[in-house]
Amino acid sequence: MSATMKRRDVVKTLLAERGDLLVVTGLGSATWDAAAAGDHVLTFPMWGAMGNAAMVGLGLALARPERRVLVLTGDGEMLMGIGSLATIAVQKPANLAIVVIDNEHFGETGMQKTHTAHGMDMAAVAKGCGIADSHVVRSAAELPALVKATRTARGPYFAQVKVVAEKLALTLPPRDGGLLKARFRRALLGESADTQ
Amino acid sequence: MSATASVDWSLAVHRTLKDAGVKIVGYVPDGGHKRLIELCHADAGMQTVVMTTEEEGIGLISGAWLGGEKSALLMQSSGVGNIINCLGMVAECRFPLVMLITMRGEYGEFNPWQVPMGQATQSVLEDMGVVVQRADAPEAIESAVNAALRLAYNSYCAVAVLIGQRVIGIKSFQEQVNQ
Numbered sequence: 001m002s003a004t005m006k007r008r009d010v011v012k013t014l015l016a017e018r019g020d021l022l023v024v025t026g027l028g029s030a031t032w033d034a035a036a037a038g039d040h041v042l043t044f045p046m047w048g049a050m051g052n053a054a055m056v057g058l059g060l061a062l063a064r065p066e067r068r069v070l071v072l073t074g075d076g077e078m079l080m081g082i083g084s085l086a087t088i089a090v091q092k093p094a095n096l097a098i099v100v101i102d103n104e105h106f107g108e109t110g111m112q113k114t115h116t117a118h119g120m121d122m123a124a125v126a127k128g129c130g131i132a133d134s135h136v137v138r139s140a141a142e143l144p145a146l147v148k149a150t151r152t153a154r155g156p157y158f159a160q161v162k163v164v165a166e167k168l169a170l171t172l173p174p175r176d177g178g179l180l181k182a183r184f185r186r187a188l189l190g191e192s193a194d195t196q
Numbered sequence: 197m198s199a200t201a202s203v204d205w206s207l208a209v210h211r212t213l214k215d216a217g218v219k220i221v222g223y224v225p226d227g228g229h230k231r232l233i234e235l236c237h238a239d240a241g242m243q244t245v246v247m248t249t250e251e252e253g254i255g256l257i258s259g260a261w262l263g264g265e266k267s268a269l270l271m272q273s274s275g276v277g278n279i280i281n282c283l284g285m286v287a288e289c290r291f292p293l294v295m296l297i298t299m300r301g302e303y304g305e306f307n308p309w310q311v312p313m314g315q316a317t318q319s320v321l322e323d324m325g326v327v328v329q330r331a332d333a334p335e336a337i338e339s340a341v342n343a344a345l346r347l348a349y350n351s352y353c354a355v356a357v358l359i360g361q362r363v364i365g366i367k368s369f370q371e372q373v374n375q
């Protein structure tokens with residue numbers, strides 16, 4: 001079954017009316033998708049540390065249990081840290097949702113097929129790790145339910161969203177890691193974060 | 197148990213972490229950290245996170261600091277080999293990082309497979325911008341951890357405390373096998 005959804009539409013929908021949602025994006029197109037939807041101080045866009053996006057989300061979710069955390073990443077990035085799904089399942093963060101934008105390719109590096117193109121069912125892996133609320137999302141009709149789950153589901157929540165493999169114009173968020181950290185902390189914790 | 201283990205450094209380190217306000221402790225176990233891990237698990241004020249690879253710990257501490265919480269990582273020296281690329285994020289973002297690393301592959305090691313990474317641990321960390329402090333006696337560990345926490349959280353540094361294999365005690369091959 002070939003994918004029909006476009007990644008930019010999915011991410012734009014996920015980030016519309018985001019309220020006080022905290023967002024972490026994984027290295028690869030997810031970071032550019034989120035920037036295309038609009039740079040935001042409460043988005044931490046990762047430009048490196050491939051495989052670590054879900055764990056940054058876990059650390060944030062454990063530190064701020066009263067806030068919702070959404071990790072947006074690619075299938076290749078998630079594969080590199082696939083064990084983190086088991087670690088997250090042990091912690092059971094009720095406020096954490098992970099959405100993998102699955103184009104079945106390593107888009108950044110020349111569109112080589114990833115394991116999901118060869119049949120790996122990542123949602124089944126997440127479920128097997130102990131994240132019971134894990135889903136494959138294939139149609140735009142399912143997007144409203146996906147958005148709702150990222151805002152309200154008792155986490156951890158996992159979705160693998162099948163999208164068309166396409167090479168898109170880059171939209172880049174700021175790159176300076178120190179800036180990205182400081183502006184996120186200040187927006188979340190107030191100015192006292194600067195002197196913590 | 198080695199003679200030097202009479203100083204209960206694990207208890208002292210747990211207290212030091214607590215006094216510094218550390219709320220999240222991530223680990224891939226090493227025998228040398230056994231008691232400290234148990235103390236952290238038993239502490240309702242600490243979220244203790246068992247990980248599948250040490251690399252996960254770098255994301256964990258980064259996210260925790262984005263959310264305003266202090267954390268620490270426990271690992272064996274071989275685990276340092278698993279975190280190198282992600283230390284780039286720590287350097288670029290200046291995330292405070294405290295790692296308590298029990299050494300293998302040095303003092304009296306019986307397993308040759310531990311030696312290459314053990315011998316490279318300090319220089320690999322330093323190459324990636326981590327400040328390394330060694331503690332080679334049980335009574336030196338608490339103060340080293342205390343200093344590491346201050347350096348990390350007051351001066352926004354990445355700091356590793358290497359707890360020497362001499363402190364953990366040399367086990368014979370048979371004792372290791374039975375452990």
Ligand SMILES: Cc1ncc(C[n+]2csc(CCOP(=O)(O)OP(=O)(O)O)c2C)c(N)n1
Nearest residue numbers: 028029050074075076077105106107108109
């Ligand atoms: C440790 C490491 N290995 C390889 C790379 C090169 N790299 C950058 S992005 C990427 C692939 C990302 O793939 P995916 O998450 O599927 O992203 P998308 O297809 O959505 O762009 C790779 C392999 C890297 N940056 N770091």
